[in-house]
Amino acid sequence: MKPLWRLNKYLLKYKGLILLGILFTVISNIFVIIPAQLVRLAIDYVVESFSIYKPMDQGGMGDAAQEIFLKFVVVFGILILVMALLRGIFLFFIRQTLIIMSRKVEYDMKNDIFEHYQNLPLSFYRNNSTGDLMARITEDVSRVRMYLGPAIMYGLNLLILFPLVISYMISVNPTLTLYSLLPLPVLSLSIYYVNNMINERSEKIQRSLSGLSTFVQEAFSGIRVLKAFVRESDSVNDFATASEDYKVKSIRLTRVNALFFPLIMALVGVSTIITVYVGGMQVIRGEIGYGVIAEFILYVNMLTWPVTSLGWVTSIVQRAAASQTRINEFMDVKNDIVSTAQNFEEINGTVEMKDLTFIYPDSGIKALDHVSFKIEEGKTLGIIGTTGSGKSTIANLLMRMYDPTEGQIAIDGKPIDYYNISDLRRQIGYVPQDVFLFSDSIGNNIAFGLDKADQEKIEQAAKDADVYQNIVDFPKGFQTMLGERGITLSGGQKQRVSIARAIAKEPKILILDDCLSAVDTKTENVILTALKNIMQDRTSIIISHRVSSAKLADQIIVLDDGKVIERGNHGSLMNQKGVYAELYEKQTQSGESVDS
Known part of the structure; x- marks a missing residue:
């Protein structure tokens, strides 16, 4: 239960609904017990009336006596019907309080988890799959809701009904109470074990269905590849194998489900037989009336579902605790990217990196190695390099998706962690690769x-x-x-x-992260020409593997394996006859670039 303690803040928030639910449960159970007592009184009244009716009938007063007796029976019937209606009304109120409370908590939990996800750093998303994130905010929250709603509702019903009924049964006849309740503990344990088997097999079916759905989704998404490589028949065979696994597991679950209700009915039947037998012996001895047997049979049936639900509720609580543990795991993850100041401050756009080194925390790969550069406000920096040279990492660090391992990033002469993260990002225009x-x-x-x-x-x-x-x-x-x-x-x-x-x-700072790779050189030139006006008086960073994209920059740096190996403008770098000039010549010859 320890993982579920986290839910106490939500239960406290909706304590009014819970208290009302408890009150309605008590009232509802009172209206359950009263009809059983009315049935006992009615049966005893009929039996006694029948013994009085015979001598009155012989004395010629039979019709009048019969009419009086029938009036009383009708009154008993109406009272039982009224009790049933009142119980139904309060059952409705129970669901309107406890189940609605669970839905409200579910709503709050999903919002809290989603908000927490939004505030976590990019490294969190690199380490966790989207499917896992989705499962925790949907399936796991739904399982927790089952604990907050049905489990609490049926648990309360058991805790309230059981003492009420048992105490009253003992006050009527302790011996008959003991015999009539003998099979109920066996029933509860049996249901618990059957429920565990159902849950275990249901989990296997869910995993099998998930695999089947993924297979179908990939087959339809990649239908062109399947057809191009003529693998349709193999795909059909693989689907048949996966489908067969799902079918076998579903049949196994159906066999276990088939035990559920026969088991309940058998044990209830045993309890009824014991009640009738022991009660009958006491009637013969004159210890109790006929109505007590009927009353106790009704009580046994009343207790059957609460006792049956005990195993089911225990299973729900176990699953909810497992799901809450998974939810807590992510909710305990903290965002280590924080700001030293929270006030809004408008930036001008001067960017400087000082001796910057960055190692990705999840993979341990060194993406940048002692990189330094400075861009004055309103100027343009071009960053050229091959795949894996660390170009996009610079964009991520400027956006504060990560903090550098060593070194410092300064904007307008102030450390980047001085600025409020949201305000900083609002003033940066980012075009991702x-x-x-x-x-x-x-x-x-x-x-x-x-x-x-x-x-x-x-x-x-x-x-x-x-x-x-x-x-x-x-x-x-x-x-x-x-x-x-x-x-x-x-x-x-x-x-x-x-x-x-x-x-x-x-934005005050514009970052273009290799964003022109999917356009032809003609469109690239049109966009760059249009962007000249946009980049006027705006700090811009053009990241690209194409020399043609960066050659218009005021300053260009060439990265290789996370290090700056060349820097200058287009003309000076061409004169150096180094890596930049070599890239330019290659791309020009392959048609990737146009006139210089």
Whole structure:
């Protein structure tokens, strides 16, 4: 239960609903017990009335006596019906308090977990899969909700009903109480073990179904590859194997489920037989009336579900504790990227890296090795290098996705950790190498970084990124809805929309992380020409493996294996006849570049 203590803050928040739920449970159970007592009184009344009726009938007063007896029986019937209706009303109130409380807690938990996820650093997402993150905020929270709702509801019902019924049964007849309840502990233990078997097999089925779903999703997503390599028959055979595994596990679960209700009915039947037998012997001896037997049979049936639910509730609590442990695991992860100041401060754009070294904490790879450079406000820096040279790492460090292992980053002469992280990122326009667009309209994607959508800014940003004409050619223009990850657009169009999104927020620092790799050289030149105006009086960093993208920069650094091996402008680097000049010659010859 220790992992579930974390939920106490939510239970305290909704203590009013819990207290009402307890009150309604007590009242509901009172209306359960009263009908059983009415049945006993009614049966005893009928039996006694029958012994009185015979001599009255012989004396000619049978019809009058029968009418009186029937009136009393009708009154008993109406009272039992009223009790049943009142119990139903309070059962409704129980669900309206305890189950709604669990839904409110579920809502709060999902919001808290999602907010916590949003505040965690990028390293957290590199170490954990998206599927695992999704499972903890959906399936695990749902299992915890089962503990907060049904488990608490049925647990309370058991804790309240059991003492009420047992104490009353003992007050009526202790001996009959003992015999009638003998099978109930066996029933509870049996249900517990059967439930564990059901849960264990259900888990296996879920894993099997997950594997089956993944296989189908990959087969449909990669259908072109399957057809191109003529592997359809192999795919069908693999699916049949996975499906067979799912079928076998489902049948095993069905066999265990088949034990559930027969087991309950058998043990309830045994309890009823014992009650009738022992009660019958006491009736013969004149110790009790006929109505007591009927009353005790009703009590046994009343206690059957609470006792049965004990095993089920125990199982729910175990699963909830396991799920809460998984949730706590991520909730205990702290964001180590913090700011020394929290006040908003507008930046001008002077960026300096001093002797910067960075090692990725998850992989241990040294991405940058004593890198130093400075960009004055309003100037442009080009960063050139091959794949894995550490170019994108510089962008991540400037965005404070990570903190450097050694060295310092300064903006306007102040350490980067001086600035509030959110305020800093609001003033940086970032175009990532791996373009991500949301399943929303093109206009909303471009306006993503704006506090308030401004159509004029959206259109101007689209023009500057050379994607305006493509957008207006769509039937719905800027209202065109994009598919998952922007699948509606071509690779080049996605990159240009991503550029428009970055420049629409009018950032003080603009970072272009190899964002022109999916466009041809002609479009690249058009975009760069348009960006000249955008980059005017704005600090810009152009990261690329293409020399043509960075040659217009005021300063260029060449990275290799995390180290700066050359620096200067395009002309000086060409005169050095080093790595930069060699890259330029190769790319020019292969057609990647245009005139210098």
